[in-house]
Amino acid sequence: MVSYNIDLKDKTILITGAAGFIGANLAKRLLTEFEHVTIIGIDNITDYYDVRLKHERLNELAAFGKRFRFIKENIANKQAVEHIFDEYHPKIIVNLAAQAGVRYSITNPDSYVESNLVGFYNILEACRNHDVEHLVYASSSSVYGSNKKV
16 A cells, blocks of 8 residues: 555545546546545546547546546636536645647647646636645646747
């Protein structure tokens, strides 16, 4: 068993990018190892990666019943983010939602600005305005990579 620095008992955890590989596996592990946690997963299910895989992951998580709630939404939607914080009162936030793919960032920069900047800003603002205990942020190198050809 892994030792943790924080007490997760009776905590609500918000995982953005919950249908992605890392987000879904994190949710599954937390739900498996801690019987007294609730996971709120948010993902906008973009088709950058195979959406069938995303739906399969979400179906697996649905097996945890009321302990896992999924919201199909974009974190760039400030009202939706605020609603989630107001309704579920998450104490721990794991922000994994980000548009991936360095090459794609050159051909479609708006998707990066929306998810990786505006979406993250909305998460930060919601954390600032609510009683959040912990925030974990994982970004892609696309946000601040060393690409000199822009």
